[in-house]
Amino acid sequence: MAEASGVRRRKRGAGTGSRTTRRTVLTAATAALTGAVLPSCRMGEESGGQGASPFTGEQGRGAHVLAVKVDNVPAARPHTGLEHADIVYTEQVEAGLSRILAVFASRIPATVGPVRSARESDIELLRQFGEPALAFSGVQRTLLPTLEASPLHLLPPAELGDGYARDPARRAPHNLYLRARRAERAARGASAPRDIGFRFGAAPEGGRRTAQETVRYPAARFTFTWSPDRRRWHVAMDGVPARTRGHGRLAPATVVIQYVTVRQSRYRDSSGSVTPYTETLGSGEALVLRDGRAYEARWSRLSPGQGTVFTDARGGRRLSFARGQVWISLVRKD
Incomplete structure (x- = not known):
């Protein structure tokens, strides 16, 4: 996708709410270098404690x-x-x-x-x-x-x-x-971490045992394989184990496959391909992977300022994630 010639950044004055804008040149620098919020809740056993x-x-x-x-x-x-x-x-x-x-x-x-x-x-x-x-x-x-x-x-x-x-x-x-x-x-004015709907704790009842799940995009795929020794999901990208420089395999504790609407946007890249728009507002189905099991789930996010709530597909109870890194694959629903 072609990069733009400029980006204006808002600066917020500390404690005043004042905002100023300015334009800068992006292409030259890159070439040279290159609504409502969820109600707050007490962080108890389900979410890991006050400092979590x-x-x-x-x-x-x-x-x-x-x-x-x-x-x-x-x-x-x-x-x-x-x-x-x-x-x-x-x-x-x-x-x-x-x-x-x-x-x-x-x-x-x-x-x-x-x-x-x-x-x-x-x-x-x-x-x-x-x-x-x-x-x-x-x-x-x-x-x-x-x-x-x-x-x-x-x-x-x-x-x-x-x-x-x-x-x-x-x-x-x-x-x-x-x-x-x-x-x-x-980014001193950026938001501090806040509740975005996740809950953490013991594995819920039910679910089905699974050793591996794969997420497919039209020209890419992610495979998540359960490692009982690490108690994490090893990630593979396009069939190749995903590693980081100097730190071994990527291995999240929880994987969420979130089924969403993916539609065409009004934008195209430099080759003429239409840019997809992935909708993350609304509700739909999901699959939550943790502890070697897969849980059928529902997701819901009703306004831009709200987090995304994941619940059991049958009982409607909040689904607890395993503590650690969370991967969320946003996938086109059928």
Whole structure:
């Protein structure tokens, strides 16, 4: 997708709510470097305690929410920093390929990447986090006004030049990396982690035993294989074990396959392919994987500011996730 020539970032004055805007040049910098919220609830046994992250159920919340748009074609692998993400979303992009949106808060790694461009549906997905920061390499020119009007704290290379670097050992555009700690320091006005609907605790009753589940996009696939030794789901991408630089296999504790509407947007990439829009508002079916079992579920998110609630498909009770990293694959419903 062609990147835009500029992104305007809103600056919020501390305690005043004042907002100013300014335009910057994105293409040159990249080339050179490159509603209502859910009611609050007490964090008790189900969610991990007062100091626990609302995203993982583990101790340590972090100060700000930082989302990073990550490339996921074979040339972009192995990734860097994904093992530290609290939540990893996968979604369909042009030509049936997949892309990753990684959400960090409790642990901010030194480097994340490779970083790629944002999409319109990222705005809707991220609204449940409040006003998070979003790091991305660029954006289609015609999408700029919509992105700039959003409440996200935008951190493209033009806004954070010293926060990005190119890896000379890789080919562009698959070699742009975010200095994530620098980005998190620059996003002081970004929202702190808050309840987005997840619950953590003991495994619910029922479910079916499963050793492996696969998520398919038109031109990509993810396979999640249960590891009894690690008590995690090993990830494979397009049939190849997914590893990160220096940190071994990617292995989330919980995997959610969330069935959503994926429709055409009004945007196209530079080759003419229509950009899909993934809808994350509404309700639908899901499959929750934890502890070697699969649970039929329902998901519901009724307004942009609300989190996504996952319940048992039969009884309607909230489904508890295993504590640790959560992967959510947003997949077109039948």
